[in-house]
Amino acid sequence: MVINKKITRTMLENRSSYLGSLVLIIISCLLFTMMTQLSGNMASLTSAFEKDYVQDDAVFVTAGKLDNIRELESKFGARIEEGASFDYAATKDKTLRIFRQNTKVDLPAVIEGKNLSGGDIMVDPSFAKANGLKIGDGLRVFDRTFKISGFVSLPNFIYILKNETDIINDPQTFGIAVIGKDDFDRFDKGSSFYSIKFDPVSGAGGVNSASTNSASAANDNGSIGAREKQFRDYLKASGVLVSQWTDIGDNARVNYVKIKIEGIRGVSTSMPAAILLLTCILTGIVVWRMLQRESIIIGTLYAQGYRRKELRRHYLMYPLTIAAIGAITGTALGAFTLRPMLAVMVSYFNIPVGSITYSAGYIAASLLLPMFFLGISGAFVLQKVLRNTPIDLMKGVREKNRVNFIERKLKLDRFRFATKFRIREQLRSLSRLAFLLIGVVMATMLLLLGFTAKSSLDNLMNYGFKDTYKFQYEYVYRSLQEARTPAGAEKFSAASVTLKSNSDTSFEIVGIEPGAKYLLLKNKNGTALNPDQVIITRPLAEKLKAGPGDIIDVVGKTDSREYSVTVDSIAETFIGEFIFMPIEQLNKQIGLPAGSYMGLWSDTALAIPENQLYSARTVEDSVKDFNKSTEPIQTTVGVISFMSFIIGLIVIYVVTSLIIEENKGNISLMKVFGYRRKEVNSLILNSSSIMIVIGYIIGIPLILTTMSMFFKSLTESVKLTLPVVISYPYVIIGFIVIWLTYEISKAMSKRKVDRISMAEALKAGTE
Amino acid sequence: MFISIEKLKKSYRTGEVETAVLKGIDLKLKKGEIGVILGPSGSGKSTLMNILGGIDRCDSGKITVDGTVITDLNDDQLTNYRRDQVGFIFQFYNLVPNLTVAENVEVVSNISKAPLDTDEVLKAVDLLDKKHRFPRELSGGEQQRVSIARAIVKNPKLLLCDEPTGALDFTTSREILKLLQQINKGYNTTILMITHNTAISAMADRVLRLRSGEIAGETFNGKTVPAERIEW
Numbered sequence: 001m002v003i004n005k006k007i008t009r010t011m012l013e014n015r016s017s018y019l020g021s022l023v024l025i026i027i028s029c030l031l032f033t034m035m036t037q038l039s040g041n042m043a044s045l046t047s048a049f050e051k052d053y054v055q056d057d058a059v060f061v062t063a064g065k066l067d068n069i070r071e072l073e074s075k076f077g078a079r080i081e082e083g084a085s086f087d088y089a090a091t092k093d094k095t096l097r098i099f100r101q102n103t104k105v106d107l108p109a110v111i112e113g114k115n116l117s118g119g120d121i122m123v124d125p126s127f128a129k130a131n132g133l134k135i136g137d138g139l140r141v142f143d144r145t146f147k148i149s150g151f152v153s154l155p156n157f158i159y160i161l162k163n164e165t166d167i168i169n170d171p172q173t174f175g176i177a178v179i180g181k182d183d184f185d186r187f188d189k190g191s192s193f194y195s196i197k198f199d200p201v202s203g204a205g206g207v208n209s210a211s212t213n214s215a216s217a218a219n220d221n222g223s224i225g226a227r228e229k230q231f232r233d234y235l236k237a238s239g240v241l242v243s244q245w246t247d248i249g250d251n252a253r254v255n256y257v258k259i260k261i262e263g264i265r266g267v268s269t270s271m272p273a274a275i276l277l278l279t280c281i282l283t284g285i286v287v288w289r290m291l292q293r294e295s296i297i298i299g300t301l302y303a304q305g306y307r308r309k310e311l312r313r314h315y316l317m318y319p320l321t322i323a324a325i326g327a328i329t330g331t332a333l334g335a336f337t338l339r340p341m342l343a344v345m346v347s348y349f350n351i352p353v354g355s356i357t358y359s360a361g362y363i364a365a366s367l368l369l370p371m372f373f374l375g376i377s378g379a380f381v382l383q384k385v386l387r388n389t390p391i392d393l394m395k396g397v398r399e400k401n402r403v404n405f406i407e408r409k410l411k412l413d414r415f416r417f418a419t420k421f422r423i424r425e426q427l428r429s430l431s432r433l434a435f436l437l438i439g440v441v442m443a444t445m446l447l448l449l450g451f452t453a454k455s456s457l458d459n460l461m462n463y464g465f466k467d468t469y470k471f472q473y474e475y476v477y478r479s480l481q482e483a484r485t486p487a488g489a490e491k492f493s494a495a496s497v498t499l500k501s502n503s504d505t506s507f508e509i510v511g512i513e514p515g516a517k518y519l520l521l522k523n524k525n526g527t528a529l530n531p532d533q534v535i536i537t538r539p540l541a542e543k544l545k546a547g548p549g550d551i552i553d554v555v556g557k558t559d560s561r562e563y564s565v566t567v568d569s570i571a572e573t574f575i576g577e578f579i580f581m582p583i584e585q586l587n588k589q590i591g592l593p594a595g596s597y598m599g600l601w602s603d604t605a606l607a608i609p610e611n612q613l614y615s616a617r618t619v620e621d622s623v624k625d626f627n628k629s630t631e632p633i634q635t636t637v638g639v640i641s642f643m644s645f646i647i648g649l650i651v652i653y654v655v656t657s658l659i660i661e662e663n664k665g666n667i668s669l670m671k672v673f674g675y676r677r678k679e680v681n682s683l684i685l686n687s688s689s690i691m692i693v694i695g696y697i698i699g700i701p702l703i704l705t706t707m708s709m710f711f712k713s714l715t716e717s718v719k720l721t722l723p724v725v726i727s728y729p730y731v732i733i734g735f736i737v738i739w740l741t742y743e744i745s746k747a748m749s750k751r752k753v754d755r756i757s758m759a760e761a762l763k764a765g766t767e
Numbered sequence: 768m769f770i771s772i773e774k775l776k777k778s779y780r781t782g783e784v785e786t787a788v789l790k791g792i793d794l795k796l797k798k799g800e801i802g803v804i805l806g807p808s809g810s811g812k813s814t815l816m817n818i819l820g821g822i823d824r825c826d827s828g829k830i831t832v833d834g835t836v837i838t839d840l841n842d843d844q845l846t847n848y849r850r851d852q853v854g855f856i857f858q859f860y861n862l863v864p865n866l867t868v869a870e871n872v873e874v875v876s877n878i879s880k881a882p883l884d885t886d887e888v889l890k891a892v893d894l895l896d897k898k899h900r901f902p903r904e905l906s907g908g909e910q911q912r913v914s915i916a917r918a919i920v921k922n923p924k925l926l927l928c929d930e931p932t933g934a935l936d937f938t939t940s941r942e943i944l945k946l947l948q949q950i951n952k953g954y955n956t957t958i959l960m961i962t963h964n965t966a967i968s969a970m971a972d973r974v975l976r977l978r979s980g981e982i983a984g985e986t987f988n989g990k991t992v993p994a995e996r997i998e999w
Contacts, residue, residue, distance in 0.1 A: 403865055403901045412870075417877040420870055428865045666863050672822055673875050674850025676843075758822045761861055762813070762929070 003301070007317050010290065017286045018318075020654040021279055022326045025374075027647065028275035029330025029366045030337070035268030036362040037338045042261045042345060046158065049351045053107040054079065055155035055254070056195035057224050060558075061244035061614075062235070063479065066194060076231050077199045081105045086190030088141050095162065096127070098141065098177045099154065100184040105195040106156045108178045111352040113150020116180045121146035124153065124160055124350050127175020139177075142187065152178050153350045156195070156248070159256040160350055163617055164246075168457075169348065191478060191614070193244070198227050225503040233560050242558035243479065244614070245496055250506060257349045266710060274442055275647070276373060279326075281435040282654060283319045284377040288431075289658070291315065291385040298385070299393025308386050312379070319378035323370040331366040404430060422687040425659065432658055436688060439651025440695025440738065445703040446644035447737055451730035452707050459725045461623055464574045469619050471518035471601035476614045482596045486606055490518050491597035493583050495590050499544070500553035500562060507540055507577040509554070509565065511586030511597075518601040521571035521580065532582055533568035540577035541570045552579070556590060563589045574723045645741055652692070653745035656685060660752050667753055668760035681753055685746045692742050696735055700726070768831075769798035769957050770819070770925070775828035777814055788814045789825070790980040796973060798833075798924075801951055801991070802959045803968045806977035812961040813929065815977070819959065820853050820927045821845040833924055850878055854918030854956075858930035860910045862902040862917075869898040872917045879921035891953075892916045892946060908939035912946065919950055926950070928960040932967070937999070944970060944994035966999035 011018045049055075057078075066072065069080050081104040088096045101108060101116060108122060113135040116122060121139055128134070128151060138145045154176060162174040184190075228247070235242055248254055291298065298311060339356060346353055385393075407427050412420040426433055471490070485491045493511035498504070512519055514532040521529045521537075529535055536546060546552055546567055553564050565579060587596055600606060608616075660667070663684055670680050708724045772794040778787040788811045796802045804812045817823035819830060821837055830838045837848055854875075862871050869885055876882035889895040892912040902910055911931060918926055928947065932940035948970060951958050960967065968974040969992040976984040 403903065407865055408901070417870070417873040420873075421866070424865050424870075665861065669861050669863070670874070671846075672820070672849065672855055673878065674846050674848075674853075675878055676846055676850075679878065762817070762822070762857070 003314055004317060007314075007321065011318070011321075014286070014290070016657045017282070017289075017654055018322055020650045021283045021286065021322050021374075023650055024275055024279040024282065024647070025323060025326025025370050026330040026333065027643070028272040028279060029327050029370060030334040031275070032268060032272035033331045033334025033363065033366045034337050034341055035264050035272075036366075037335070037356075037358060038341050038345065039261050039264040039268055040359050040362070041338070041342060041356055042257070042264070042349075042351075044357065045351050045353060046257055046261065046349075048354070049109065049153065049158075050155050053109050053153075053155040054105050054197050056105050056248055057198050058228055058245060058247045059083075059156065059193050059195050059251075060242050060246070061191075061193045061478075063241040063243055065192075066240065072231075072234075075234070076227065077201070078227075078231070079104045079197045079199070081195050082192055083195055084184060084190050084192040086187070090140075093173050094131070095174050096123070096141070096177050097162075097174070098179055098184070098190075100190075101178050101180050102195065105197045106154055109153045109155070109352045110150045111153050111350075113148070116149055116178070118180060119147060119183065120149035121177050121179050121183075122150045122152035123148060123177040124157075124171075124175050125151040126160065126169075126171035126347055126350060127177075129347075130171040131175070141179075144183075144186075146179060146183070152176075153352050154178070155254075156251060157253050158349050158351055159253045161253050161256075163615065164252050171347075189611075191611075196228075196231070198224055223504075225498070229503055229555075229560065232558065236559055245557045247506065249504075257351075260345070260349065263710070271446075274438075276370060278435065278439055278442065278647075278651065279370070280373050280377040281431060281438065282651075283322060283374050284381055285429075285431050285435060285658065287315065287319055287378050288381040288385075289661070290318065291381060295385065295388075295393045299388075299390045299395075302390035302393060311386060312382055315382050316375060316378050319374040320371055323374040327367045327370040330370075331363060334366065335363070404428075406430070418683060421683050422690070425663070425684070425687040426691055429658075429662070432655060433691065436651065436655045436691050437695050437698075439655070440648065440692055441699045441702065443644045443648030443651065443741070444696050444699025444734065444738060445706065446647065447641050447734050448699065448703045448726060448730070449644075449707070450638075450640040451734055452703055452724060452726045455727045455730055456707075456711075456722050456724050458727070460574060460722055464723075465619065466623060468520055468573050468575050469518070470520055471603060472620055473602045473605055473616070473618050474599065475602070475606060475608055475616050476599040477597075477608075477612055478614045479612075480592060480596050480598060482593060485597070485600060486602070488604060489600040489602040489606060490516055491583060491600055492516075493586055493590075493592065493596070493598045495586065496557040497554035498557060500555050503555070505543070506557065507579065509579045509581060509586060511583030512580055514582050518603075519580065521573060523569060524572050529569050529571055531580065534565050534579060534581045534585075535569050535571045536567050537571050537573050537576065537578045537580075539574060540579065541567075543577060559590070561590055565589075641737060645737060648738060648741040649745055652688065652742050653748055655688060656745055656749040657752065659684060659687065660749060660756075664756055664760050667756045668758050668762075671756070671758045672761050677754065681746075681750060684753060685749055688742070692738060696738050700731065768795045769800070769833055770794065770796040770802075770959070771829075771831040772815075772819070773829045775815070775818065775830065776826045777811075777818065777823075778826060788980050789818075791828070792977075792980075792982060794975055794982075794985075796957060796959065798957055799951065799955045800957055800972040801948070801970060802957075802973045802975065803971035804959065804961045804975045804977060805963070805965055805968060806961075806983075807963070809979075810977040811980040812977050816927055816929060816959070816961050819925075820855060821849045851880060851921070852924045854921060854923035854926045856911070856914050856918050856926065856928040856931045858933040860902070860907075860914040860934075862910055862913055864902050867899050867901055868894055868905070868913050868916075871902070871913055872920050875917050876920045881922065882920050883922055885920060888916045888920045891919075891950075906939070907935050908942060911935060911939075911943050915943070915946055915950070919954065919956065922954060922956075924957060926956050926958045928958060930962055931960065932962070932964065941994055941997060944997065948994045964999060966997050969997050970994050 066082070073080050081102050083102055083106065084100040085097055088098055090096055110122065111125065113122070123133060123139065133139065133148060135148050135150055137148045139148055157176055160169045160171065160174065160176055232242060232245070301311060335358065342353065342356065404427065407424060410423070410427070412423060490513050495509045496506060497509055498506045512531050516531040519531065521535050523529055541547060544552060548567055548569055550567050551564050552567065553562070555562050565581060583597065584594060587594060667680055667684060704724055704726065711722050711724060772792055775789050775792040777789040778785050792815060804815065806812045814823065818825050825838060828838065829836060832852065835848065837845065840848060863874060866874065869889065872885050872888060876885055886895060889898050892915055894909060894912055894916065897905065897909065902913065905913065931947065932943055935943060944967065947958060950956055972988055972991060974986040974988060975982060
């Protein structure tokens with residue numbers, strides 16, 4: 001059809017609106033493709049890594065050495081391997097955790113370079129990059145120099161955290177390395193532990209023909225949790241004391257990657273969908289306005305014999321062209337950015353990257369969904385216009401003169417003229433208003449997403465940890481201590497337990513001194529709780545739905561001992577899922593000698609031999625490290641803020657352009673009446689100010705609620721509770737950014753207002 | 768003289784072609800008079816009105832309104848001139864569709880130094896009971912009355928009317944002309960009207976006939992006729 005020649009011309013004439021739609025679709029498709037492919041690839045790479053390199057089901061530490069590993073493996077249908085590691089402090093603040101090379105469970109994956117031969121070491125790539133280490137370089141460990149043969153990943157150390165309680169990794173100060181068995185043993189250092197991987201249960205045959213009782217029990221309840229319990233029960237019955245037990249599900253170094261993948265997966269559809277919704281509204285408005293403008297032409301074409309179908313096909317080409325160009329460009333950009341994004345992810349999560357796969361389904365969805373939705377929104381408005389008769393269309397369907405019900409009901413007499421004008425201007429087009437409001441709310445949410453994450457982490461560290469933990473040093477012993485505590489130190493014990501009713505729900509019970517001063521727990525009124533009672537932290541209380549007076553039945557993870565604790569109070573703290581109780585009461589319940597303890601808290605550094613310690617940490621250093629390691633988040637916040645700025649700018653600029661376009665006659669008239677440039681700008685361009693403020697105010701609780709729900713769903717499986725907060729300075733900064741966006745779009749629009757001549761009013765039609 | 772136009776020239780250039788629209792127009796109008804400019808399409812009457820109203824500029828010539836030489840004014844001064852001294856009435860009313868009757872009047876009173884009371888003006892045009900209505904809820908005549916109320920609320924010295932009855936039927940047209948005559952008498956407002964309708968010249972003190980940018984005739988009317996007696 002010859003009339004299709006005007007498609008490009010019309011789009012160029014109204015380029016700001018069409019370009020706005022196009023950019024929004026590109027962003028939407030880019031994010032959708034990149035995020036779905038990223039989460040898909042991350043999930044498949046992680047799962048392949050876990051499977052191929054035999055990720056453990058649990059790691060445990062025993063008081064003595066297990067000398068019947070073969071027998072245990074056969075009896076429980078599992079692979080068990082003794083591992084070992086030690087921390088080597090290369091400098092004061094640079095630690096390398098060196099592991100002995102495993103051969104059965106938690107196998108090291110060579111992701112670059114060669115595997116180990118004598119005198120070689122493999123380090124994790126992030127540590128190597130951060131510290132300028134290359135393959136072939138020499139690396140000194142104590143008095144020996146190793147040659148870096150390659151870079152390594154461990155399936156139980158995907159997210160390289162120094163301590164289980166850390167939140168963010170810092171490759172600058174901490175990394176892992178693997179050396180051969182002989183090299184490791186020559187150091188005669190470090191501590192050993194056992195990794196266990198249960199073989200899959202195949203059919204009714206049980207775990208293993210050799211395991212009789214255990215196998216039948218496993219068939220009754222074949223979950224890994226149940227099989228682990230049977231294993232621990234067996235060790236206990238055999239007189240082996242298990243002092244530490246960490247399920248893979250409790251391993252933060254593995255969990256975080258799952259959280260991250262779930263996080264990306266969650267955002268991968270919701271965020272692009274919201275942007276697509278914005279685009280649909282925008283395109284709907286643009287097409288609607290075009291049809292209004294061209295109603296006389298449409299009526300004339302109708303009258304001259306064009307069929308409705310032909311006209312529909314022509315006008316649908318506008319949204320479909322925009323959708324097709326946007327979808328192809330956005331999807332291509334999304335596919336191109338996958339590899340660099342995957343590289344960024346792999347710099348956080350240490351996994352071997354094989355080949356990248358593209359999901360045809362998601363690519364097709366990214367290409368087709370914009371066309372589908374924009375086609376529908378276009379068809380919807382077309383339907384409304386094309387049902388008019390040619391004569392009505394030729395007369396002009398002057399929809400712009402219609403007054404909607406809200407405008408009609410409004411009583412604005414008490415306001416000054418400028419306020420009345422601005423309110424009416426906003427209410428004139430409800431679709432335009434919805435577009436502006438949704439756009440500002442979205443830009444606000446996106447902007448505050450980064451700020452909220454940063455605020456929440458700061459809050460967790462500064463008000464969660466520092467307000468609760470009053471000690472400077474925490475030492476955890478490898479074995480039970482009965483000696484007198486050093487002066488100024490406070491002793492504590494800890495027991496990992498699961499719920500008796502659900503072996504998958506695990507948490508820690510910590511025994512503290514009745515007069516403990518290094519742990520400050522407060523109730524919801526902010527009053528300090530007496531440590532001489534059973535106190536449950538708020539996250540655990542919520543998880544177990546437990547309150548004061550409730551009895552919680554638990555089973556010890558290491559010894560399967562069953563006992564009950566009665567909750568006295570709830571502590572309003574988000575440090576984690578804990579029950580705190582007097583140490584002697586705990587010792588008695590778990591059968592430990594009176595006066596014994598497992599760790600110490602202190603204000604000053606204690607001289608404890610390294611080989612006696614399971615871990616040592618300082619709160620001050622943790623906070624310092626944390627603050628340093630959250631610096632990369634600021635970059636992320638910056639990138640997200642920039643994106644929200646762009647979306648905000650597009651939305652506000654397009655709405656302002658629409659307002660100017662719709663008010664051409666009025667602006668011209670005002671100029672004729674003697675309105676000054678500043679006055680016209682104030683009336684027309686400032687009319688959206690109130691909506692910007694309202695949109696921003698709506699955005700704040702929405703992002704807090706969304707992120708709370710998001711975090712809750714993500715952290716259900718791990719013992720991380722992140723109370724979502726946003727600090728006032730960020731709220732103010734966020735508002736300044738949004739307002740700046742508004743001011744820039746106004747400045748960009750001023751020229752449009754200036755360009756409108758007074759002649760417009762003189763050639764205006766009816767009304 | 769309240770209005771004095773001397774040797775006014777204006778031409779437009781489209782590519783290589785230059786079209787002279789006004790070819791040396793002279794016109795005078797006393798304070799409180801009604802002037803009518805008659806002429807066919809393309810005769811230059813709208814251009815003359817626009818230049819007099821401060822919307823357009825001339826190429827040469829001089830216009831003085833109430834002692835101010837408006838052809839010497841810069842853009843800002845012209846804005847002030849339009850703002851303080853001139854009221855406009857258009858053929859197609861040019862009301863803001865989503866503002867009520869009262870609010871449309873306020874569009875102008877909002878920027879006036881000493882505006883008349885909105886209700887008083889609406890009462891004068893007999894629309895006080897419809898002040899909360901929107902333009903599309905009014906007849907054409909009523910809409911033009913809103914336009915008149917909007918023009919006079921600033922109490923202008925000069926009222927410029929561009930085919931004020933061009934879109935109205937006979938009866939309504941007469942009502943509008945009657946109203947303009949009342950305003951002229953009541954507020955001593957000088958009115959200059961452009962029209963195709965020669966019958967309207969009966970109510971004018973001075974009548975200027977334009978043809979192809981030149982004055983084809985000028986009449987002084989000693990016996991003006993009340994608007995309600997005009998027939999066509």
